[in-house]
Amino acid sequence: MPPHSPHPPLDADEFRRQGRLVVDFIAEYYDRIDDYPVRPAVSPGFLARQLPETAPSQPEHDALAAALRDVRDLILPGLTHWQSPHHFAHFAATASNVGALGEALAAGLNINPFTWAASPAATELEVVVTDWLGKALHVPENLLFSGGGGGGTLLGTSCEAMLCTIVAARDRKLAEIGEERIGDLVVYCSDQTHFSFQKAARIAGIRKGNCRAVATSWETGFTLSPKALLAAVHADVAAGRVPLFLCATVGTTPTAAVDPVRELCAALSGAGHDDVWVHVDAAYAGAACVCPEFRNVIEGVEAADSFSTNPHKWLLANMDCCALWVTRPHALTEALGTDHDVILKDGAADGEAVVVDYKDWQVALSRRFRALKLWLVLRCHGVDGLRAFVRSHVRMAKAFEDMVRDDARFEVPVPRQFALLLRLREKKQRCHDDDAGRVINELNRKLLEAVNATGRAYMSCAVVGGVYVLRCAIGNSLTEERHVQEAWRVVQEQATVILAVVKRTGGDRTVCNAHCLEIDGKASASFLAGK
Amino acid sequence: MPPHSPHPPLDADEFRRQGRLVVDFIAEYYDRIDDYPVRPAVSPGFLARQLPETAPSQPEHDALAAALRDVRDLILPGLTHWQSPHHFAHFAATASNVGALGEALAAGLNINPFTWAASPAATELEVVVTDWLGKALHVPENLLFSGGGGGGTLLGTSCEAMLCTIVAARDRKLAEIGEERIGDLVVYCSDQTHFSFQKAARIAGIRKGNCRAVATSWETGFTLSPKALLAAVHADVAAGRVPLFLCATVGTTPTAAVDPVRELCAALSGAGHDDVWVHVDAAYAGAACVCPEFRNVIEGVEAADSFSTNPHKWLLANMDCCALWVTRPHALTEALGTDHDVILKDGAADGEAVVVDYKDWQVALSRRFRALKLWLVLRCHGVDGLRAFVRSHVRMAKAFEDMVRDDARFEVPVPRQFALLLRLREKKQRCHDDDAGRVINELNRKLLEAVNATGRAYMSCAVVGGVYVLRCAIGNSLTEERHVQEAWRVVQEQATVILAVVKRTGGDRTVCNAHCLEIDGKASASFLAGK
Incomplete structure (x- = not known):
């Protein structure tokens, strides 16, 4: 072992010490996640430039602690924070304590349950837990x-x-x-x-x-x-x-x-x-x-x-x-x-009973012990807990929808369905009809850019039936009503700014394409290039 | 939230407490892994029978602690222990402290870096770390x-x-x-x-x-x-x-x-x-x-x-x-x-620079932040540490090979190449030539069964050029020379038992097929059905 690695790579006592470092690091991240802009303002190559070109030959002293400092100082500021309560862009990737710890536990056991025989309890838990989930749904x-x-x-x-x-x-x-x-x-x-x-x-x-x-x-x-x-x-x-x-x-x-x-x-x-x-x-x-x-x-x-x-x-x-x-x-x-493999067949429960060999249900041979995580989630939250979780998001989305409907500049173009869409409406009447669609689309695109540039909310978009809509998906574990309210304030504020620019520069004739918005024949350079 | 879940699903303070439970659980598992038979002696359905048919509606009190007790009492005894130092069956799935904790950290951050824009630092770290690994290899x-x-x-x-x-x-x-x-x-x-x-x-x-x-x-x-x-x-x-x-x-x-x-x-x-x-x-x-x-x-x-x-x-x-x-x-x-997706294109670094969008390098859209784990492994072990790790296993395999060659009953049928093969040789001369191969194969199959049934070593097999060989792959993180020596003792002991049975019942006429070994015309029922 190299000089700075007194411990073997897998070592229970050192795992206790290092595990605490990582658990505390993650907890601190959740504590501070609100402080990060949801989406980082970084340029391509920002991280690569700060890292050495090769892996170290020797680990430095207390390498994990040093690496965690780099995660905090170099990597976290360059992440898009999917667990941020202000992340409304994509369907959420919801995290939970037991979900993360279930992954940790599976990684610690580090088995490869590709057949029943390769780890019987893992296969059986997957059979049980997929039935549990199926019944719950x-x-x-x-x-x-x-x-x-x-x-x-x-x-x-x-x-x-x-x-x-x-x-x-x-x-x-x-x-x-x-x-x-x-x-x-x-x-x-x-x-x-x-x-x-x-x-x-x-x-x-x-x-x-x-x-x-x-x-x-x-x-x-x-x-x-x-x-x-x-x-x-x-x-x-x-x-x-x-x-x-x-x-x-x-x-x-x-x-x-x-x-x-x-x-x-x-x-x-x-x-x-x-x-x-x-x-x-x-x-x-x-x-x-x-x-x-x-x-x-x-x-x-x-x-x-x-x-x-x-x-x-x-x-x-x-x-x-x-x-x-x-x-x-x-x-x-x-x-x-793939039945012909003698290595894998060895140890199978021949003749005794039909077992599930999950390698035959998927692309790959190897697989992780995902059932453990899902089982922990179901055990620790219960079906009622999951219901409460889903309902809390639907309630927030409904509240958001109500706020949108209360602002005459906006519309909800398609019925809310779990997630919510909104769209800037104002100015339609001020445009020539044939250009109206393109202009409104462009305004909404600008609005999304402006909202996301604040770092205080991150939304996405969709184009449906030729209409560009802002897409706001509520569903993160840390998102509370106050975050939804703040997101709506951000949208309103940015809309006000954008519509003021349009008012200042705009008139009747409006030409818009994907790259350029001209209002009243004058290219509003500041509007286009800037915020 | 249900009555027993005073904490929201993602909660920093509770994560600190629960994280310690899981870290200690994993550490204790490593401490005790030697006590488990490598491969469990369980029958299909053993676990399913012990679990309820549906997920709970409400979580029980301190549900994670209760679930961990069930992992210990119901699940661990039914796992094949891939991290056991006695596991020689498959190419190892080597675990390390930082490998497991890297998975935990990635699960904690829980991002989905499918494009550069979806989490810039994650993509850039993957670019850096695949180059690091490539150079190291x-x-x-x-x-x-x-x-x-x-x-x-x-x-x-x-x-x-x-x-x-x-x-x-x-x-x-x-x-x-x-x-x-x-x-x-x-x-x-x-x-x-x-x-x-x-x-x-x-x-x-x-x-x-x-x-x-x-x-x-x-x-x-x-x-x-x-x-x-x-x-x-x-x-x-x-x-x-x-x-x-x-x-x-x-x-x-x-x-x-x-x-x-x-x-x-x-x-x-x-x-x-x-x-x-x-x-x-x-x-x-x-x-x-x-x-x-x-x-x-x-x-x-x-x-x-x-x-x-x-x-x-x-x-x-x-x-x-x-x-x-x-x-x-x-x-x-x-x-x-897949370039046409407007939702994913939003926020990409258009025009500025060519970025890597890893969703276009793989089957799926979603992906985990695997680069973090590999980067931690390279940082915390260094290239020299990984060399020392690989060399230690090759040294053990060489030592094992030497022990096999010292026992005249065994042969090493193909040159050792990282892992090692061995095969029972004895009794060849006592069989008719045309049946010899099948008999020796069957003896080796019986030997493997007997070795694995001890729970003290787990090996696998291969058939190459019509020859059934025992396959012993050395490479687990916890495997030390003493485990390899013990594995060899187990093989020798079981070979002695099997050859004694053959001697007791055997003669000249030998018939063998995949399901039945007869020696001297008498079905050696005890030999076949038993150990």
């Missing part, structure tokens, strides 16, 4: 182990869940029609579906042109219309292609829209296409199903083939944790199973 | 950021690295020859390559019949022969198929064999196939390259397109961490990139 019995046929697993992300289910559906279909027809397979989603789905389909070898992102509209609240889906399916069948897979979304990324799962499944089935694999992606909004009053958003999911949600998003389970349930695990293990 | 400049063209990323597993590179190679090739020819693409590996590769190729839509696992042999030490590879390539080309991808392995799973990377690349290039993407998978043995005396095992890797190794295996980085370097990141981002 009112997931239908046919997707659970306890229902007899189905079952769940814990993956890292929704994209992985999509990829695994697409591959399962693909191989089942190709076994029927022949491998050479892979180019004929078609997958379906809406134009609001997260891009991860198209990426997953591409990774699985689905042709670029064979991913149908069916158009949505204001009329249906940007949900996927069963009629439009069927039209796309029929056109493909008429052209000799083979419908394979539908990804319906419960809680889309842009507006948290809820695709009508029951009607979509019924439409496919009614048209003789019940062999199309239906996956329901409820990455964000699945958490809401813990509350009986929101269970209706997954109405009809018992007719789907698979369902996934991310407890790391809104259920306090820390990064990463995606729960995937399937009605027929056999379809997954047929496509992703 | 003597990876060629053309694979590093600092070399100008290449660069690295941190993924979860080797299978993910394989999948991403196969998809990059696939899409580059299909852009040239047309998407409809996906069925003509062929990938190559050896019959010793980890099954993850064939799985990754299948996920990427490569036809089942188009994965060539080129046969290896005793003569070449189970490495992939460039001549045999070229023969396979030529046959495919002659049949109108398109060679796409070669996965060479440095440190195969069965015997840690090292494929000749330089010669394989030269063979492909010499035959006009330098457009075949060559990936070098050094999941396990890449760590050894931290020692200059082992650098030769990746000789020639500068001619490859990508290279990966798992710091979670032998470099103290805890689960999970796979480092992937590519010479042309553009090939990855072309295939896996």
Whole structure:
């Protein structure tokens, strides 16, 4: 061991000392998180320039303490603080004490439960905890182990869940029609579906042109219309292609829209296409199903083939944790199973009972012990605690919505659905009609920039139906009503500033494009380049 | 909040208290790990039967403490203890204090650095640390950021690295020859390559019949022969198929064999196939390259397109961490990139500089802050510390090999390469020649079962060239020479018992198959069913 490392790399006593340093560091971070701008004002290369070009040969004295000082002084100021109570940009990655400590505990045990035999208790806990979670979320019995046929697993992300289910559906279909027809397979989603789905389909070898992102509209609240889906399916069948897979979304990324799962499944089935694999992606909004009053958003999911949600998003389970349930695990293990490996088969419970070997439910062989973390979250908060958590955010979002509606300059362009959207409205009447849309969009873009530049709130945006909207997602563990109120004050203040500039420089003729906003023919350079 | 949860889910003071509980729990686990049988003697369902069927509605009093008691009493006895110093079965998943605490710290910060803008410091640290690691492992400049063209990323597993590179190679090739020819693409590996590769190729839509696992042999030490590879390539080309991808392995799973990377690349290039993407998978043995005396095992890797190794295996980085370097990141981002997303583009450093958006280097959008952990490991151990760590295991393996060679009943069937193989030899001369192989294999299988049943050592097996060998991989953080000596004593003791049974019941006529060993026509029921 080098001179400054008197302890072996894994050492219980030193772990007690170092563990306290890290626990205190994290606690202090939570104490001070309010002091950081949510999003750092740094330029590319800022950190790389401050670090040596090579790793040290020898560790310095008390290297962990020194490294933690660097984390505090160099790294924290350059992070986007996802746990900040002022972070409203993306669907939250909710942290909890037990979520973080569950990760720590799993990292400490550091097992690799790829088969039942490789760590029996870890596999069994995953079987138990995916059933627990499924029941808590009112997931239908046919997707659970306890229902007899189905079952769940814990993956890292929704994209992985999509990829695994697409591959399962693909191989089942190709076994029927022949491998050479892979180019004929078609997958379906809406134009609001997260891009991860198209990426997953591409990774699985689905042709670029064979991913149908069916158009949505204001009329249906940007949900996927069963009629439009069927039209796309029929056109493909008429052209000799083979419908394979539908990804319906419960809680889309842009507006948290809820695709009508029951009607979509019924439409496919009614048209003789019940062999199309239906996956329901409820990455964000699945958490809401813990509350009986929101269970209706997954109405009809018992007719789907698979369902996934991310407890790391809104259920306090820390990064990463995606729960995937399937009605027929056999379809997954047929496509992703690897039975021939003598090394892994050794020690399996041959003949005694059928065990779950989770390596056959996922892309990789190796896996972390995620079940431990989720089990701790469920044990330590209880289903009631999770309900209270979700409801507190919905309540705050409702309060935010009310404040927005009370300010005539703003509108709520699509119905609030868990998260909330808002949009600057003022000035519409002062523009020529044909340019109005672009100008309003540009104003809202400027508003978002201005809000985020304050460091006191961080929001994001979406473009739906040609309309640029500010996107405010409430759901962080540390966010309280006062933070939501402050965020709204920031938005109002910045809107006032922007509208004052527009008033000062503006008139009737308004030209706007993505890079340039001209008002009354004069380029408002200060407005564009500055704040 | 429910009655027993006076604290909000994320709470600094409570985190200090709960964090100490978990740190002490992990430390105590390390203190006592020697007391656990490495592999538990449990039956399927043992844990599920002891847990309630649903999650609690309300958490119990001090729920974390209660849950930790259950971890201790119900879960730990059912785990396979990967950190046990007696675990020699799989390539180690080495844990370290700072590896585990790096995971804890990342879980505490709980950010999602999918783009540079989503957390600038996290992306920059990953850029820095993959270069640090690459330099420490003597990876060629053309694979590093600092070399100008290449660069690295941190993924979860080797299978993910394989999948991403196969998809990059696939899409580059299909852009040239047309998407409809996906069925003509062929990938190559050896019959010793980890099954993850064939799985990754299948996920990427490569036809089942188009994965060539080129046969290896005793003569070449189970490495992939460039001549045999070229023969396979030529046959495919002659049949109108398109060679796409070669996965060479440095440190195969069965015997840690090292494929000749330089010669394989030269063979492909010499035959006009330098457009075949060559990936070098050094999941396990890449760590050894931290020692200059082992650098030769990746000789020639500068001619490859990508290279990966798992710091979670032998470099103290805890689960999970796979480092992937590519010479042309553009090939990855072309295939896996998603540029159209307005939500994610917001806040990017437009125009200012080219930044790395790691979501375009991997399957998923979301990702954990793995760079923090690896940076802590490199800072706190230094390159010299990692060298000392690797060398200590190689020294122990050499000592083990010497002990095996000193016992005439055993042989070392393939040259030791980092890990070690051993095999029972005795009794060969007492069998009919045609049955000899099967009998010896069966004896070795029985020996492995007996060794593992003691709980004092856990080894695995491999079948190479028709020969069943015991596989003993030395590399755990807590393993010291005394553990290796004890493991060898266990093997010797169990061999003595088994050979005594054979002597008592055996004769000349020997029949053996996978399920049944008969000696002298009498079924040795006790031998077969029992220990």
